[in-house]
Amino acid sequence: MSEDKSLTKIPHFDGQHYDHWSELMENLLRAKGLWSLVEIGIQEPIIGSALSTTQQAQHDDTKMKDHQVKHYLYQAIDRVTFEQILDRRTSKIVWDSLKSKFGGNAKVKKSLLNTLRRDFEILQMKQSESITEYFAKVTSVANQMRSNEETMQDTKVVEKVLRTLTEMFTYVVVSIEESKDVSTMTIDELQSSLVVHEAKFKRLDKT
Template sequence: MSEDKSLIKVPKFQGYYHHWSELMSNMLRVKGLWGMVERGFVEPLDWSLLNENKKTMLNEARIQDCQVKHYLFQALNRSVFEQILDRSTSKIIWDSMKKKYSGNEKVKKALRNNLKREFEITEMRRGETVENYFGRINAIANKLRSNGEEMKDNVIVEKILRTLTD
């Protein structure tokens, strides 16, 4: 496996925020830049008050912030990019994307309820292979997990065993 981390492909945002944010945060962690999204970067008002060590650290932080912004800009298409009003730091861009696309708690709760219902009523179809049925159940369970629902493996296995056809 190559040691060159620069060849990692930037995940494109295609409207599925949770999937994209997981891929993007993982990529930024691999590159050692995730802290910039978590902490953010604040430009000092007066650089003349800083000693050389602080100036060096702030310059490195500014460079890291620009790197994260570069990756974020690569990931977004023009229409999404233009909807972000404040693009001054990577943290502001990330938080803006999260606010706009991740949905609020009421929406997530409704989605979880719909997915729980779908999980409960899903049964194996006549002529369906166990592999396909297992895949359908796992897809629903993964959607539930990605929306904050705890789905234990034994619940999934019990559901599959309970609803298998002859």
């Protein structure tokens, strides 16, 4: 039995957060083995040239798959967005149109990235925040920077957190920096370690 396409969960695009949506959609199309139709497009035969039976069958199969990609894209967008796409001949044309309209130009992206960089630099853990809450805030900004083509390694996030924890964690930070190689530490590893120490502090406060 062939795969039931109706069971495929299509990421919805509402006109906002294009970068996030396009990454989800690209991942879906790659998983389906259809991404090349968006990335490269359909190679139409030269006008007047005769195709062999095999070539014609391959071309027909490619066009069918292209219709499948368009089906996914159409399911992802609402009618207002759909009507903004004037040329819908191929899935590549549809994708490029969405990217052009909603992806933002280089100048806008650069401005956004500069804002995110400033936000990242001024982040500082507040006394009222838990480790989990602070990590959520830092990783949220870091992930937005990654979405806007910033190279953001785990090491940079780890070092940022260690520099900006509250004074309560000072000795913990010193201990981590002396006993571990911070350059190879993952974000999850650091968070797990700090959560354990945070729990110890809370137990001491109750005694």
